[in-house]
Amino acid sequence: MGIAATILTITLSVMCVGSAVADFMMATSVVAAVDHLGLPRQIIPLCGICKVCGALGLLIGFGNEPLRVFAAVALTTYFVCAVGAHVRRKDTLPNTAPAAMFLLVAAITLARSEEHTV
Numbered sequence: 001m002g003i004a005a006t007i008l009t010i011t012l013s014v015m016c017v018g019s020a021v022a023d024f025m026m027a028t029s030v031v032a033a034v035d036h037l038g039l040p041r042q043i044i045p046l047c048g049i050c051k052v053c054g055a056l057g058l059l060i061g062f063g064n065e066p067l068r069v070f071a072a073v074a075l076t077t078y079f080v081c082a083v084g085a086h087v088r089r090k091d092t093l094p095n096t097a098p099a100a101m102f103l104l105v106a107a108i109t110l111a112r113s114e115e116h117t118v
Contacts, residue, residue, distance in 0.1 A: 005112035009068065012075065012109045013058045015102060016051040023048030033095070037085050050078055058109070065113075072110035079103035 022030050023044050034044055054075040061068020079102045086096040 002112070005109070006062075008105065008109040008112055009058045009061070009072075012072075012102075012105050013055040015105060016055040016075065019102070020048040020051040020055070023051070036095070037089050037091070039085065051075075054078065069110070069113045072106065072113045076103065076106040076110050079106050 026041075026044060030044055031041060034041055054071050057067050057071025057074070061071055079099060082099040083096060083103050086099055
């Protein structure tokens, strides 16, 4: 694995864990975003679990390449859905930008991961 893939993997893992902590704490901003998107609040801890599992998969994947690629695919899919929820709501760019940034990092991480598995 190259240095760029390593940096992206660690960056995405840290981002996901940080976001998951906010989910588990039911941060006001997270609850407000979920309410704004018209989603049930019960989904918030599940989102945190998905992010932590993805981050763990990426980190454990340093020793298991297929797991790392699977985790990158799962997180990319998760953030495609997150951006889709904002688009469906016709949300503003400032509200959509965080999910889009996560999606961008996840997609680049996936692309860099797949370069080294082929």
